[in-house]
Amino acid sequence: MDELVIKSKIKDFKVKFVDNTNFLKEMFTIPHYVVFVGSIVxxxxxxxxxxxxxxxxxxxxxxxxxKKTIDTAIKLYKKLMTKQGKKNLTMISFGGGINQDIAGFVASTLYRGINWIYVPTTLLAMADSSIGLKTSLNFGSIKNMIGSFYPPTEVYIDINFLKTLKRQDYASGVGEIMKLLLMKEDSSKNLAKIVEKVEILDCQEDKKRMIEIIKEAMQIKLSYMEGDEFDKGRRNLLNYGHEFGHALEPASDYQVPHGIAIVIGMIFANYISVKRKWMRSKLFDYLNENIFIPYMRRSMIKLKKDFFKPSTLLANMKKDKKRESSDLVLILPKENLNLCKVQDLTIQEFETGLREVQKILIF
Ligand SMILES: NC(=O)c1ccc[n+]([C@@H]2O[C@H](COP(=O)([O-])OP(=O)(O)OC[C@H]3O[C@@H](n4cnc5c(N)ncnc54)[C@H](O)[C@@H]3O)[C@@H](O)[C@H]2O)c1
Ligand SMILES: [Zn+2]
Structure with missing residues (x-):
């Protein structure tokens, strides 16, 4: 079987790439298990x-x-507590990042940790979140405020699940993969290759190449997690596009999916970098014209003016977990798309960035 071993200080685990439902056979033999799945999947x-x-x-x-809240976690605890096995219970969860976040949080806290097999069913979860070790719940309008680090016991990836995803949910995964490809060393010298990879993902025909791109995205993510599994330093850079993106998701009542919101967040961050003379306008324009704008068009997302209320977005950005001072935090690209974290984003810069995003995305 085609597999990757993910190293973790908590517990190493395997990601297995599978191509049919034969992998289910292994699950039927587990002594005490339950299957947790969202109603749509x-x-x-x-x-x-x-x-x-x-x-x-x-x-x-x-x-x-x-529903990614503590209330849903409590409902799930109650159901799991009625099952046999207690600490020996295995939860097998099928779904996207929302299922993963809830299942992972509950698995990490029930009886101080039960076994958890995760089968991601969205592109975003396959290429990104399933290996991130993070579990998260939202708190009020604040995304991912509560959580833990908890690796699954095993992850099974079957890209056949992607065929039934809605276009925007698929695009959301492409957005997160695009971010990772842009974070690869020397990406600014290989932009044409990124354009090509995004096209391969978009047409969904070449399964072999799709799996290669998913694996490449995973390797890039792992390279940022190495030595900083618990997100105290370099791993923070994976939040490129996320400060603005996380503010936009609740501001749009979650009508803009995560991966699409972070693409808009990358455009925002890039413009701040242009203004600070950290990014050349030529690179900014190339990324917009060849990667971001065609992507936004293909995603078919309908952006409404209402989603971009400055006061709501600013209030949401102020809730960022990484924020330590009165200014805002942002991951910004410098020369050749090398990223850095700044803690001094001003309100004026926020407003300028927001205006440019709206201009580019045509309102
Ligand atoms: N824990 C982490 O490390 C991490 C990382 C990134 C994102 N996230 C979180 O993940 C969430 C987004 O996850 P997502 O993009 O995977 O989407 P999702 O879980 O919200 O799923 C999107 C929609 O697709 C449906 N769906 C899932 N799989 C399907 C399939 N195979 N066929 C048809 N429909 C299907 C779902 O029911 C849902 O309606 C956000 O809450 C985000 O904050 C977590
Ligand atoms: Zn993300």
Whole structure:
């Protein structure tokens, strides 16, 4: 089987690339397990996957960004506590980043940790979040405020799940992969290759190349996590595009999916860098014209003026976990797209960046 071993200070784990439902056989032999899945994914794969598990092993819940809360975690604790196995229980969760965040949080805290097998079903979860070790819950309108670090026991990646994803949810994964490709060393010298990879992901025909690109994205992410698994330094840079993106997601009532919001966040950050003379306008224009704008068009996202209320976005950005002083925090690209973290983003810069984003995205 094609697999990667992810090293973690908590516990190493394997990511297995699979291409049919044979991998389920291994799950039926686990002594005490439950399957946790959101109702949408359950509906799509009811016959093919979920009807094969006994009814009493299934936990199906309606999951969305607004349900990524402690209340949903409590509901799940209650259901799991009725199951046999206690600390020996294995939760097998199927879904995107929302399922992963809730399942991971509950798995890490119930009985101080139960086994958790994760089967990502979105592109974003496959290429990015499944190896990030982070679990998160939202608190009020603040994204990912509560959480823990907890590796799954195993991850199974089957890209056949991607066929049923909505266009915007698929695009969200492409957005996060684009960010990772741009974070690779020397990416600014290989921009044409990034354009080509994004096209391969978009047309979804070449499965072999798609898996290679997913693996490449994972390796880039791992290179930033190496030596900083718990996000105290270099790993922070993975938040490129996320400060503005995380502010935009709740400001749009989660109508803008995570990966699309962070692409808008990258345009915002890049413009601040241009203004600080840290990024050449030529590079800024190239990225917009060849990567970001075509991507936004293909994502079919409808951006409404309402999503971009300065006061809401600013208030949300002020809640950033990384913020230590009265100014705002931002990951900014410097020469050749090398990233750095600044703690001194001013309100004026925020306003200038916001105006430019709106101008570029055509309002
Ligand atoms: N823990 C981390 O490290 C981490 C990293 C990045 C993002 N995240 C979080 O992940 C979330 C976004 O995750 P996501 O982009 O995977 O989306 P998601 O989990 O919100 O799923 C998007 C939509 O697609 C549906 N869906 C999932 N798989 C499907 C499939 N195969 N076919 C049809 N529909 C399917 C879901 O039910 C949902 O409606 C955000 O909450 C974000 O904060 C977490
Ligand atoms: Zn992200």
């Amino acid at each position: 359950h509906e799509f794969y009811k016959e093919k996957i979920f009807d094969r598990f006994p009814n009493e092993k299934m936990i199906v819940m309606k999951l969305d960004e607004e």
